[in-house]
Amino acid sequence: MAAAKAAGKTAAKGAPPTEAEGAEGAEAQPARSRKKKLILLALPVLLLGGGAGVWFSGLLGGAPAPAEQAAEAGAAREAAENRQPVFIAMPDITANLNAPGRRGPFIRLRSQIEVAGAQDAAALQAAMPRLVDLFTTYLREVRPEELRGSAGTHRLREELIARANVAAAPARVTDVLFTEILVQ
The missing domain is CATH 3.30.479.30 (Band 7 domain)
Structure with missing residues (x-):
C-alpha cells in the first residue's frame, strides 16, 4: 500500500509512470472511452424511440385514433359524393x-x-x-x-x-x- 502511495506521489509530481502504473492506466483509459462511446451512441436512439412512442400514443396530438380516422374518411367521402x-x-x-x-x-x-x-x-x-x-x-x-x-x-x-x-x-x-x- 505504501508503494502505491509512493507511486501515486511520483506520478503526481510529473515523474514518468512505472510499468505497472502504465498498464493500469492503459487498460482503464480504453474501458472509459468505450463506455462513453456506447452512451453517446445509445442516448440518441433511446431519445428518438421514446419520442416516437409518445407521439404515436397520442399524448402530443400525434396520430389520431382509428375511430377518428374512420369518421374523417367517411365525412370526406360523403362530401365528395355531394x-x-x-x-x-x-x-x-x-x-x-x-x-x-x-x-x-x-x-x-x-x-x-x-x-x-x-x-x-x-x-x-x-x-x-x-x-x-x-x-x-x-x-x-x-x-x-x-x-x-x-x-x-x-x-x-x-x-x-x-x-x-x-x-x-x-x-x-x-x-x-x-x-x-x-x-x-
Whole structure:
C-alpha cells in the first residue's frame, strides 16, 4: 500500500509512470472511452424511440385514433359524393392583344368554368363582373405569339384559373374549359 502511495506521489509530481502504473492506466483509459462511446451512441436512439412512442400514443396530438380516422374518411367521402362538378358559362370576351402596329390582333374567347359544387357556383355567379374584368385585363396584355400552340393554350388556362380563384374566393375554381379561341 505504501508503494502505491509512493507511486501515486511520483506520478503526481510529473515523474514518468512505472510499468505497472502504465498498464493500469492503459487498460482503464480504453474501458472509459468505450463506455462513453456506447452512451453517446445509445442516448440518441433511446431519445428518438421514446419520442416516437409518445407521439404515436397520442399524448402530443400525434396520430389520431382509428375511430377518428374512420369518421374523417367517411365525412370526406360523403362530401365528395355531394359535390358534383358544376359548369358555368362565361360571357364571350373580345379583347385586343398586346401587339405593335396601328391595327393590332384581337382575341375572342368563349369558355366555361368548372367549380366543385353548387355553393361555389353561386359564389362564382356573384363574382362574374369581377371575373370578366380580370380575364379581359389579362388578355389585353397577352402577345399573339404567347398563344401559339398547345403550350400557349395551357399557359392561358393556368393564368385564367389563377385569376378566377382570386375573383371567386372562397369558392374554388377547378378548371377553365375553352369552347372557342379565335385570334385574328
